[in-house]
Amino acid sequence: MRSAGLDLVKWTAMLTMVADHLRFLWPSADGLFVLGRLAFPLFCLAIAVNVGRVRAGALYTRVNLRYLGLMLLFAVLSEPAYRWLDSGSPTFSVMPTLVLGLLVAWGVHHPLISARVLGIAGLGVGWLFSEQLMYGLPGVLLPGAWLMARRQGGVAWCLPCLLAMGGNLTNSWLQAHLLAPITLLTLAAAALAIPVGWGLLRHDDWAVPAVGRWGYLFYPVHLLVIRGLV
Template sequence: MKNFERDNSLDLLKWIALITMIIDHSWYILPVELQETFRWMRTIGRLAFPLFCLAIAANVYRQPTGYSGGLKYLGGILLFALISQQPYSRFFESNYLNILFTLGLGLVITQAIHHRTPSLITAGVVALAVAAAYRPILSYGLAGVLLPAVLLAALQARVIETKIVTWSTAALIAVLANTGAGIMLLPDLPARALASISAAALAPLLGLALLQFRVRSIRPVSTWMYPLYPIHMLLFSSLSLTWI
């Protein structure tokens, strides 16, 4: 599955993830009377988290044996996870940990599975234990932490039957990350909730299509993505306050 362009296709995936995330968060600053009309923004937002997880899986998948940049990659995520927590809590008025903590734990587990060195396996077990202990306050829960590893398995699949199983599993985990135990109420959910579930389930396949898409040129999504996360929440918080 290493036949897609490394830079441009992955940057396209990250751009779509960023755009869908911002569309999702923009819904929260709409006047209350408009939120129901623009509920479709929340549905589009269900694509963002699985696409970010796929970006992590694709990055790890491309790492050569003996890759030594994993600590720097993880450090950037965790640094901005800490920086972003106060803006995140302020914007969502939530006691949950922000998405970067979930992605950071998922990265450690995914690297452990891919490289299988003793130190990474130890780190992966610790990350899994931390995720299990803090799952009640992790954004997207334990399923969200495991999603990058499941997507890595899907990227690694060679046999068609294995591909079907792994990508189907990834779709299920993406839905569980977005809905949690709410999936048990599937027959009784309203149409807008079903639309969000469908978007989450289709996100891994959409991501796969984006990774296969050949792009001649696109602006790279690099480390500026990390500060964008807390900055856009601070901006949205300020806008929502001015409109009260």
């Protein structure tokens, strides 16, 4: 079922992601980097919502298989575009982190041994390749943390906030300059993404254009467009 609130989350994630990547055109625009910290937690929220909408225990469905297949396909397709735009990046594109996050979220949501195995496998790969993954292990855990926070409420909301901030601290420059104003603003924006995402999701009464499967293609295409403008 279409959710206007979820579409609003996706649009906000895509727009803030584009704003972040516009720094390849204007490298000194630190404000775009800070604004871009909203994008990843919102993409993780979209994954959590999609996982949570499926009945717990109904893991092996055509919908889930298609979801995982599209994520894997565009993880492969996006890597050359990402590498062309940012050849010096020490990490993969964001897509592998989101794929592993999907597996962990399935493990959190579905009370099946096989789902737990998938979740543990995603967690293990995230731990082994944390340095090569954008946002590292905290990023892999974030979709599952979103699920837990939405389910339990209360103090559980601290977990996605902490993971969103921790994912940004996998950036070596931010690690080395913890008290720099840009670092503090970055961490604040990452934490703020959690209440922002929750607020956006509740606006099902807004008229928002639907984000269909073309949203997968948006990621590599926008990287190619920006690279063409550099």
